[in-house]
């Protein structure tokens with residue numbers, strides 16, 4: 187009898203990708219084989235609820251899988267939707283067999299094995315699954331309570347992975363071929379080793395010493411928690427990326443207060459000044475929400491001015507939509523008309539397009555250190571520089587995992603290009 191097979195379908199953030207990877211490893215270790223959705227005996231949907239569109243995607247996938255499901259097959263859902271909508275999903279989709287709370291993968295795999303009449307295969311090593319870049323979740327959940335955000339409700343309070351366990355995962359990833367690790371947390375700056383070895387700066391310092399690692403990145407930061415020590419570790423290291431994902435959300439103090447972000451614009455500005463003083467080429471990405479309840483034209487213009495002043499490399503822009511279950515969604519009237527939100531969004535998109543193009547142009551004529559990740563659709567090697575920019579290597583094939591120096595000769599909105607430097 188053939189071994190049972192599984193497929194994990196994933197949407198959402200990098201933390202979900204890391205969770206899916208960890209679930210897949212457990213299934214492989216239990217003797218399951220990985221395959222595509224159509225041929226799988228066990229399908230697991232790893233879900234996201236940050237936007238309504240993500241929830242709709244999950245519902246439509248579950249509808250679609252009604253025809254796939256047979257008494258022999260198992261359909262399970264994990265991820266953020268479980269805490270928020272789990273029981274409702276069960277009622278709406280009776281063909282759904284199991285809800286797996288985030289992180290409770292061992293129990294699920296054990297239950298699955300106990301239920302199965304099939305012989306499982308030999309445990310499979312996970313070799314070959316790890317690419318050049320490997321995600322490691324170091325903080326689960328979030329202790330903040332931003333009024334627009336559903337994460338604390340669905341992922342719960344923070345749980346911090348012991349530093350030794352993170353190091354072990356990093357070493358294993360390197361042994362399997364990774365050359366970069368990305369330390370993940372909804373609010374990664376809040377990381378504290380439960381054994382008392384320190385915060386994120388101590389963790390990054392320990393991880394950068396893992397033999398064979400060529401780059402360490404981390405995300406997402408929070409302006410309230412980011413410490414100077416971390417900036418110093420970044421600036422003083424050849425391995426840690428000079429890159430921050432630092433959501434500002436608004437450039438207006440009154441709106442920041444309504445969002446319960448816990449900082450003011452001047453604090454944010456001061457962090458960016460310090461970081462750029464230590465790392466003049468810092469790659470800086472942020473998130474901005476337009477049309478939050480109470481956002482007047484003046485408040486919106488404050489955000490616009492902050493974007494002009496700081497000149498972010500990347501801005502993830504979103505127009506506010508109320509999420510049931512959040513404080514803002516339930517207690518603050520959604521008072522900016524949809525058309526006005528769209529106008530504000532488009533205005534900032536247009537502004538950022540120009541800024542991003544200028545920020546990319548400044549690399550032309552300079553040498554950058556690129557960690558090669560793979561080959562693009564045109565057969566060219568590509569990777570990222572230390573500041574997180576995608577770089578295409580022209581005229582040479584470079585093995586994934588190699589660190590090379592590229593002389594940048596061209597820049598577009600999304601990437602840089604150039605030849606290997608002599």
Ligand code: SF4
Pocket residue numbers: 328329330331332335336337338372373408
């Ligand atoms: S810091 Fe705020 S926005 Fe980020 S996950 Fe926590 S509650 Fe959500």
